[in-house]
Amino acid sequence: MKRNTESVREFLRARGVAFELRTFEASTHSAGASAAQLGIPLEQVVKTLCFVADDRPILVLCPGPNRVSMKKLRAITNCRKLPTARPEQIEEWTGFAVGGVNPFFDNDAISVYCDPLVLEQERVWFGAGGPNALVGLDARVLPDIVQLQVVDVRE
DSSP states (O other): OOOOHHHHHHHHHHTTOOEEEEEOSSOOOSHHHHHHHHTOOGGGBEEEEEEEETTEEEEEEEETTOOBOHHHHHHHHTOSOOOBOOHHHHHHHHSOOTTSOOSOSOOTTSEEEEOHHHHHSSEEEEEOSSTTEEEEEEGGGHHHHSOEEEOOOBO
C-alpha cells in the first residue's frame, strides 16, 4: 500500500493526537535538512531507519544527531545479518518512500525499536510521508500510538 502525507494525517487524527504537519519548498530528506528547515535542535528530529534483521523488517527510531549501533541492534534483535533495507524494500514494507518514512501506519509485522532519548524530547519531528513534509508531536504520546520497544540503540 502506498502511503503519503495524507495517510500520516489520517493515522494521527484517528488516534486523537495533536500534531503539526508542515511542508517546505526544499527537501527534508535528512535529519540535518529537517532541523534547518524548522529552526530546531537536531535532537528533536527523529530518524526512522529500516533494517532487515535476518529476513524480517524492523524500524529504528533514533535521535537526529546519533548513529545506530549495529552491535547493539544485532544483540537486541538476536539476528546474524542486519543490513540496511534497500529503498524498494522500505517502500514495500512501510508504504513510504525513503525520506518520508515514519512509524505512523498500521502494521504489526514490523517491530519498532525506539531509543529512549527520543522520548526525552518534549516535541519530536518525523518525516511525514513525502520528501518535503514533516510532522511534529509530543514525544510522550508515541508509546500510546505506536507499538514500541524502548531500547538503547545509539553508538
